[in-house]
Amino acid sequence: MLTAVLLGFVAAALAPILTPTLGSSVGWAFALVPAALTAWFATHLPEIAAGGVLSSSVTWVPQLGIEAAFRLDGLSLTFALMISGIGTAVVIYAGGYLRGDRQLPRFYLLLFAFMAAMLGVVLSDDLITLFVFWELTSLTSYFLIGYKHELRSSRDGALQGLLITGSGGLAMLGGFLLLGNEVGTFRISEMLADPAALTASPIYLPALILIALGAFTKSAQFPFHVWLPNAMAAPTPVSSYLHSATMVKAGVYLLARLAPGLGGTPAWFWLLTVVGTLTVLAAAGLALLQRDAKRLLAYSTLIALGALVVLIGVGGTYGAKAMVVFMVAHALYKAPLFMVAGNIDHEAGSRDVTELKGLGRVMPVSWTIALLAGVSAAGLPPMLGFVAKEVAYETLLPHVWALAALIAASAVMVVIVFLVVWRPFAGREVTAPKSPHEAPLSMWLGPVVLAALGIGFGFAPDVLAQGLLVPAASAILGADASFYLALWHGVNTALILSIATVTIGVVLTIAWGPLHRFLVARLGGVRFGPAGAYQGFLDGLVRVATWQTRVLQSDDLQRHLTTIIGFAVALAAGTAFVRGGLALDLPAVSGTLYEFLILILIVVAALATVTAHTRLRAITSLGVVGFGIALVFTMFSAPDLAVTQFLVETLMVIVVALVLMRLPSTLLRGSADRSVRSAAAPIAVLGGVLLTVLLLAVLSVPLDQTIPAFYDAASYPEANGRNIVNVILVDFRALDTLGEITVLAVAATGAFALLRRIGARKEPEVAYTAPRGSEDDDDGNDEPREGKGSEA
Amino acid sequence: MNSLILRTTTRLLIGVLLLFSVFLLLRGHDLPGGGFIGGLVGAAAIALYAIAYGYEHAFALLRIRPRALIGVGLSLAVLAGILAAFAGEPMLTGLWWIREVGPWTVKLSTPLLFDVGVYLVVIGVVLRMLFSLEEH
Amino acid sequence: MEVPVALTVGVLFGSGLYLVLQRNLLRLVFGLILMSGGVNLALFVAGRLTRGISPFVPEGAYAPPMGAANPLPQALILTAIVISFGLTVFALVLLLRTYERLGTVETNELPIRLRDPHPADVSPPASSVPHATPSTESSGGTSDPEVGS
Numbered sequence A: 001m002l003t004a005v006l007l008g009f010v011a012a013a014l015a016p017i018l019t020p021t022l023g024s025s026v027g028w029a030f031a032l033v034p035a036a037l038t039a040w041f042a043t044h045l046p047e048i049a050a051g052g053v054l055s056s057s058v059t060w061v062p063q064l065g066i067e068a069a070f071r072l073d074g075l076s077l078t079f080a081l082m083i084s085g086i087g088t089a090v091v092i093y094a095g096g097y098l099r100g101d102r103q104l105p106r107f108y109l110l111l112f113a114f115m116a117a118m119l120g121v122v123l124s125d126d127l128i129t130l131f132v133f134w135e136l137t138s139l140t141s142y143f144l145i146g147y148k149h150e151l152r153s154s155r156d157g158a159l160q161g162l163l164i165t166g167s168g169g170l171a172m173l174g175g176f177l178l179l180g181n182e183v184g185t186f187r188i189s190e191m192l193a194d195p196a197a198l199t200a201s202p203i204y205l206p207a208l209i210l211i212a213l214g215a216f217t218k219s220a221q222f223p224f225h226v227w228l229p230n231a232m233a234a235p236t237p238v239s240s241y242l243h244s245a246t247m248v249k250a251g252v253y254l255l256a257r258l259a260p261g262l263g264g265t266p267a268w269f270w271l272l273t274v275v276g277t278l279t280v281l282a283a284a285g286l287a288l289l290q291r292d293a294k295r296l297l298a299y300s301t302l303i304a305l306g307a308l309v310v311l312i313g314v315g316g317t318y319g320a321k322a323m324v325v326f327m328v329a330h331a332l333y334k335a336p337l338f339m340v341a342g343n344i345d346h347e348a349g350s351r352d353v354t355e356l357k358g359l360g361r362v363m364p365v366s367w368t369i370a371l372l373a374g375v376s377a378a379g380l381p382p383m384l385g386f387v388a389k390e391v392a393y394e395t396l397l398p399h400v401w402a403l404a405a406l407i408a409a410s411a412v413m414v415v416i417v418f419l420v421v422w423r424p425f426a427g428r429e430v431t432a433p434k435s436p437h438e439a440p441l442s443m444w445l446g447p448v449v450l451a452a453l454g455i456g457f458g459f460a461p462d463v464l465a466q467g468l469l470v471p472a473a474s475a476i477l478g479a480d481a482s483f484y485l486a487l488w489h490g491v492n493t494a495l496i497l498s499i500a501t502v503t504i505g506v507v508l509t510i511a512w513g514p515l516h517r518f519l520v521a522r523l524g525g526v527r528f529g530p531a532g533a534y535q536g537f538l539d540g541l542v543r544v545a546t547w548q549t550r551v552l553q554s555d556d557l558q559r560h561l562t563t564i565i566g567f568a569v570a571l572a573a574g575t576a577f578v579r580g581g582l583a584l585d586l587p588a589v590s591g592t593l594y595e596f597l598i599l600i601l602i603v604v605a606a607l608a609t610v611t612a613h614t615r616l617r618a619i620t621s622l623g624v625v626g627f628g629i630a631l632v633f634t635m636f637s638a639p640d641l642a643v644t645q646f647l648v649e650t651l652m653v654i655v656v657a658l659v660l661m662r663l664p665s666t667l668l669r670g671s672a673d674r675s676v677r678s679a680a681a682p683i684a685v686l687g688g689v690l691l692t693v694l695l696l697a698v699l700s701v702p703l704d705q706t707i708p709a710f711y712d713a714a715s716y717p718e719a720n721g722r723n724i725v726n727v728i729l730v731d732f733r734a735l736d737t738l739g740e741i742t743v744l745a746v747a748a749t750g751a752f753a754l755l756r757r758i759g760a761r762k763e764p765e766v767a768y769t770a771p772r773g774s775e776d777d778d779d780g781n782d783e784p785r786e787g788k789g790s791e792a
Numbered sequence B: 001m002n003s004l005i006l007r008t009t010t011r012l013l014i015g016v017l018l019l020f021s022v023f024l025l026l027r028g029h030d031l032p033g034g035g036f037i038g039g040l041v042g043a044a045a046i047a048l049y050a051i052a053y054g055y056e057h058a059f060a061l062l063r064i065r066p067r068a069l070i071g072v073g074l075s076l077a078v079l080a081g082i083l084a085a086f087a088g089e090p091m092l093t094g095l096w097w098i099r100e101v102g103p104w105t106v107k108l109s110t111p112l113l114f115d116v117g118v119y120l121v122v123i124g125v126v127l128r129m130l131f132s133l134e135e136h
Numbered sequence C: 001m002e003v004p005v006a007l008t009v010g011v012l013f014g015s016g017l018y019l020v021l022q023r024n025l026l027r028l029v030f031g032l033i034l035m036s037g038g039v040n041l042a043l044f045v046a047g048r049l050t051r052g053i054s055p056f057v058p059e060g061a062y063a064p065p066m067g068a069a070n071p072l073p074q075a076l077i078l079t080a081i082v083i084s085f086g087l088t089v090f091a092l093v094l095l096l097r098t099y100e101r102l103g104t105v106e107t108n109e110l111p112i113r114l115r116d117p118h119p120a121d122v123s124p125p126a127s128s129v130p131h132a133t134p135s136t137e138s139s140g141g142t143s144d145p146e147v148g149s
Helices: A002-030 A032-043 A045-049 A074-097 A104-123 A127-145 A152-183 A188-192 A195-200 A204-218 A227-233 A236-245 A249-262 A266-287 A293-314 A316-348 A364-377 A384-396 A400-422 A445-459 A461-477 A493-510 A512-523 A529-552 A557-579 A593-611 A615-635 A639-661 A680-700 A706-719 A724-732 A734-762 B004-027 B035-053 B055-062 B066-086 B110-135 C002-020 C025-046 C071-102 C110-115
Strands: A054-061 A066-072 B096-101 B104-109
Touching: A002 A032, A002 A066, A002 A074, A002 A104, A032 A045, A032 A074, A032 A104, A045 A074, A045 A461, A054 B066, A066 A074, A066 A104, A066 A127, A074 A104, A074 A236, A074 A249, A074 A316, A074 A445, A074 A461, A104 A127, A104 A236, A104 A249, A127 A152, A127 A188, A127 A204, A127 A227, A127 A236, A127 A249, A152 A188, A152 A195, A152 A204, A152 A227, A188 A249, A195 A204, A195 A249, A204 A249, A204 A266, A227 A236, A227 A293, A236 A293, A236 A316, A249 A266, A249 A293, A249 A316, A249 A461, A266 A293, A266 A400, A293 A316, A293 A384, A293 A400, A316 A364, A316 A384, A316 A400, A316 A445, A316 A461, A364 A384, A364 A400, A364 A445, A384 A400, A384 A445, A384 A461, A384 A493, A400 A493, A400 A512, A445 A461, A493 A512, A557 A680, A557 C002, A593 A615, A593 C002, A593 C025, A615 A639, A615 C025, A639 A724, A639 B035, A639 B110, A639 C071, A680 C002, A680 C025, A706 A724, A706 C071, A724 A734, A724 B035, A724 B110, A724 C071, A734 B066, A734 B110, A734 C071, B004 B035, B004 B110, B035 B055, B035 B110, B035 C071, B055 B110, B066 B110, B104 B110, B110 C071, C002 C025, C025 C071, C071 C110
Parallel strands: none
Antiparallel strands: A054 A066, B096 B104
């Protein structure tokens, strides 16, 4: 399983290299990776269906009891198949949708990294491992939403998604730590083995709330739902993959995964059902304000996510069963719907459903897919969506208020389906901003397969149930959850409610035009509720930051630094003086003349640098200081340091010369005397004296040899290295070194970026000009983008 | 700088210097040297070449973009850490592969791979800074 | 020999501090270089000085000879040297760009130039002219998009 996750990351690393060589077949070639993963997961179907579980683990941080542990059960397998299966369709689709896009290498890198991270989330059996993958999905989602980073709406949407899911993730980590601390393990399977210990513990409620915060933000539950519609700024393949089929279900997954341990209490029931119901209602209401096909679908995703949370909250065999059926049905119809919306946008040039008509004549395949998926989404027979809705209704029968909300939302779903799959396609005359064509094979093959699965499983739902969903529901229940699924249950309450739903839906659809205009006129301009709160929070943050900058940091760098350094020096000196840590007992001074001469040379050169008024003098004296220090290293048994210092000094001279050549020679003249009246001199003297005194104090006590002695003793026997300094760098403290070379890489990139700006300005970049039209309408722009891309 | 002496000596020296930098890298685990030092020597060698022949030629000599060196180097260092996972050890645990091949003892290890990563990052960082300043 | 080195550290660090507190940004960078040299030496001397026995395990032995130099500060300083090189170059580049954009490296003049890049009484350096035009990316709010962002 580790290999399966790593395969995704390897694919991510190779994707940018392979993309240019593969040309236009890139989508097809890359699809082999998720297809192979799907096949691999599918081979485990019989074993899992028989009640088996696969697990494996790798030591990670043994000191903290953290392992990279993986576990494949029914629930994980359901998710893994959705991730890899829909992933296959999306990778192919993106090859057509983003054909010729200059950022395609980056796109595939991010997409594969996301896929691997998402697989990691659903396969992890360790809460810390899960958290790491969870955050990786947030990060990749951030970059994918902001894919068209030249658009402000993309950047804002990306930031909003990251801030909301990121803060939720932080809360969730808190909850995980509480749980792990209480139970003494981070292994999920061990934790869930004793649910009574969890629910009875005093940390249960805080842990539940913190973890729920993580799940609710990720799965866009009220009031955190605001980020999901704005995430529609991402290219359509991303919307259909991350923001409907997989990533937003991570929160649902987490709740379902922890349900056997944390579920079944009143707190669990009320928290989940109330928040889920509010989400369903808010999404249904807000959906009526939309005209953009992708945003409409985003709100329908919110309805589904809310419903899933309600079903997990209700729990029991019914809840678990309804949740898994509903989730799979949703994934099978929503991903194709998004892709069709992308096709409309790509081929017809708009996603505003009121602007389009008659596309069915020119895009028959897309229309067929839309209809197949749409019927399932509307919850009509003979689709899997129908089965799912029936089961959900049955489950909610005892909870009338939640049921009422779901019925209302399902009626709105009918409206959404009509707006997305009927309105733009029906009609004799083609009306669209561009002259539309049918999308290429790559853009309809995936959705066709998914939509066909929706109808196939609709006719034979029990195949799906016995093969996959029963084990999945058992994992949520924490016990055996055998059930049977059929398309036709006879006439029962759920069916009558379904008929009522469709009737309300049809009425709403007929009344949509006036209703929509009325709602937009009344509410369209208002940034109310959570969206307004988010904006207010951001604005407030900026205001507070501005205020505290104005108060604490003056415009004058020199005064600013003087305050900081002066305070630090005074604090250290004061502490040392008051606490009396300065009993000096100095070692005897014994040295050769040569050693003293070098120290004197360093001192003289340092003072010469301070008083230098020409560039040459400054560079020379700095060089003397550097080489002097290198000589000190040489004299006192540090050959590696000496060599490094010599080399760095040499390179430094080159760099300083390169920079100074571009600055006027008069730069150093005159300004030194201006600051004589300032506090610089006393602070400098005090600081220098202070450091010397502190060092002398250190030298007065014997050196603790524990750590050096360990390195001396372990270097050769344990790490096969005779150069102890190098062994520390690349073995004992390799993590530090990794951090340090990362800093170096960042510094080089920063310097490069600063210097590049001039070159960028000389040739104006076409792609950075203002977006044309409304904020969302240039999704899937297939014109080649000029002037951007490789910079070196 | 347009100096015949500099150019000639540079052409003679560049190969030796680059070879020396790799030598320093490889012996670093037992004797003075290692990724940082080897990388600095390598970078200095190419910087010398850039001074003698201009940075375009140095660029052509290098064949790889400095930023690619940085990326590859960081990836190698991370890979060296992750490899331990396959042996069931915590991240960055050193793994060793020591064999007698004829008269020589071949010692391959993840710390060596890590050091190669450091080496490439250092060369890449120094050259990227120098080249972008030159280009500026 | 530790005491004289500790005194040298004091001079290096004090000189560095003095330069960091100057108005001229180039002096500030020079000060940073001196300070990092001083701090490296301070680490070195805090781990004690040893003559003639480097921290190496000789052939045939399993540990360094008695009284070998302390390897720990050496490992710390080695990366510190390279890192401070990287950051110094970054600071120099920042300085270069500041001069090219604003025509000065005096900190007390920076806020004035930020508000008005080309005051009437100072002629800007030739190189700053072509890139003083506002970026097309600017979103308003700050008077200078590049510095404000």
